[in-house]
Amino acid sequence: MIAWEVPAASSQPLTNIDEDATVGVDAFSRIAPAVPIIANVIICENLFKVLTSSTGGRLQFSIFDKYLTALERAIKKMKSQSESSILSANRSSRGEKILEVEGTVTTQPVLEHVGISTWPGRLTLTDHALYFEAHRVVSYEKAKTYDLSEDLKQVIKPEVTGPWGARLFDKAVFYKSTSLSEPIVLEFPELKGHTRRDYWLAIIREILYVHRFIRKFQIKGVERNEVLSKAVLGVMRVQAIQEISTADSGHCENLLMFNLCDQLPGGDLILETLANMLSARELDQSNNSRAGGEMYAISALTMVSNLGFVFGSNSSNPNETGLVVGEIAVGKMSLLERAVKESKSSHMKVVQAQETVDGVKVDGIDTNLAVMEELLLPVMEVKKWLLSLAYWDNPWKSSVFCLVIAFILCRGWLGYALALLHIFFASFMALARFFNQGQPVDEVKVIAPPPMSTMEQLLAVQTAVSQVEQLIQDGNIFILKLRGLLLSIFPQASVQFAVTLLLVAFILVFVPCKHIAALIFLETFTRYSPPRKASTERWMRRLREWWFSIPAAPVILERDQEDKKRK
The missing domain is CATH 2.30.29.30 (Pleckstrin-homology domain (PH domain)/Phosphotyrosine-binding domain (PTB))
Structure with a gap:
């Protein structure tokens, strides 16, 4: 191993080879696996790190001799x-x-x-x-x-x-x-x-x-x-x-x-x-x-x-x-x-990527929410823009957007539009790499919220748990109402639901998919346009009233026998 420290013919020879001589990872990794009991190619670098953990990354003969003696005992x-x-x-x-x-x-x-x-x-x-x-x-x-x-x-x-x-x-x-x-x-x-x-x-x-x-x-x-x-x-x-x-x-x-x-x-x-x-x-x-x-x-x-x-x-x-x-x-x-x-x-x-992940982790629910809000800011801006178009705050912009998307859907160009969107993002990444090459990475600046006490953090956790519980309850109610409709537990509502499903089935059979997509987009996007706003609000109110009038299917909770015995 000492000889392998300078293996090339042009390398300077080691003049002082004594018991204090040490070797590096390259020499150890090249020579040690030649004797399989000492090391193998896959683990030799990890073994070297363990043997040199206390000697600054250089293997001393005394430690190597202890390792060989311990191997003999094993x-x-x-x-x-x-x-x-x-x-x-x-x-x-x-x-x-x-x-x-x-x-x-x-x-x-x-x-x-x-x-x-x-x-x-x-x-x-x-x-x-x-x-x-x-x-x-x-x-x-x-x-x-x-x-x-x-x-x-x-x-x-x-x-x-x-x-x-x-x-x-x-x-x-x-x-x-x-x-x-x-x-x-x-x-x-x-x-x-x-x-x-x-x-x-x-x-x-x-x-x-x-x-x-x-x-x-x-x-x-x-x-x-x-x-x-x-x-x-x-x-x-x-x-x-x-x-x-x-x-x-x-x-x-x-x-x-x-x-x-x-x-x-x-x-x-x-x-x-x-x-x-x-x-x-x-x-x-x-x-x-x-x-x-x-x-x-x-x-x-x-x-x-x-x-x-x-x-x-x-x-x-x-x-x-x-x-x-x-x-x-x-x-x-x-x-x-x-x-x-x-x-x-x-x-x-x-490992390097994981170090960056560990470095950006922060403590506290409020701090993590602040970081998430800052990271999602571009998405929220796009969402605001789309909602502004959908609610027809500017009728001229909404009309142009509606006509362009409807035309793309009717012509069957949705695949081309999505491909163009991917090309745009790829070009943006290439340009960003070209112009930012050699420049320091832009850091995300977040305004830290005021520190929360332990009691405030517990209350925040309790509020979050309550909200999750409410979402689960709403989901269960939706499924139970849908179960009641499908099993005709409530005949009047089930007949109306079945007629709607039949009408949708006929549309899917006789109308081309691209036209269906265009109709769905137009119906959804023009709901709050000036001509349709009043009727949309009226129909949405009738739909909510119809949904609220449907009872949920009954549920019976039964305890497990083991739980009863424990109680």
Whole structure:
């Protein structure tokens, strides 16, 4: 890595290489993924940020050595767990490897909630499934299996739990699948924070996502074991980072490649590139061996096999010399590296855009309303102009507008008019970019309203809730009246409504659509013109009276049996 800091022949050589030498992200990202257990192309930059969080963005050898030592301990731990008798009967058929175990220490229990029942127990994650064994007096009950490798429409997300159904503690994982009659909740209690829950949520999702990737691209054989090896190595790296890092490990999903691809923009393209590389792996190996020169990084499956883990019955070291198609190509950038680079470039744009969003957020209902009014000012001005035309405040302007729109509708030019409107907006944006290039962005200036007390804000919220409630009531009444008309609960009004519907149906059948649109526009727009204003007001009054005379269909409210029992 130190040599890669100045890789070009014209670069100045490093004269002082000692134990205090450090490396940057480019050197680490280029060299570290050559050994899959240390890093891979997708997560290497995030791993570098974690390792250098306390050293100003430069990796020191002492920290890197601690990381390698922690990796060695994580390997030994995983190896001893997989060779132990834990769940030996359940995982023997698929040769599952145990990745993590939790709940064996009484001070850090794991609680499983199913409905209103709760059991403490031991939770075990393998590379295929999740197992929970409830505690007995001196042993464990038979393990419950939650298979992550099958397509069971699983849903895994963070959950809030608490006593008697109260949602107080954000320390649990929600799991649901089609194989379960009701979802389960796995709780990881701790005094403060939710680090345990975040860690388990990330590694459970990693196993779920890797099997989704395998099913989506129909990966089989040695390539399937290679993909599983990548997920296993990712969990090992997270365990090593947790051991040496004092920072909050709540973002450990950024160190797991399948979790990260689920979040990154274009993450699906990264996985598609990875699948294509895996499918072309054997062909590339044969071509490279005949060409005799291009070298590639050792594969994840080879690395895991060398560590003593065996994947499946058909696993074998695909290339004893290590010259296999991997993620790093000597002398050029691989397709996977290009896909990751493009995705992270898009991610930076998303992050920068989100920073601007966070920067314009303001507190307070009154302040947000003031900002919204200022932003909607152009729309409100257009609305005022249209209402002025519709109410014929200036008969000359309204007449011209009415004739032009009616002519466009009668000629069937509405599509052309809308296209012209889009062209106008596109031209406006192009001109704005041309003239504002290099100029500072115009800020929206808002006059802040006087500050509101807590009581005034509560009253404003109460008023808003009352208004929303009134709107919902009006909507319910409208639907109930319409139900009464359709079911002929009120015969006289229903007959009038049915005759109107028949008349509209005949018009739709015999009159062309463009003429119907023109008639609807003329009828609506000329309502308040001087010749029609008096008759429009009279007919609108008769229509309101007719609508108010229609009773609403009856409604009966019944309490649920459980609510009755609680009361």
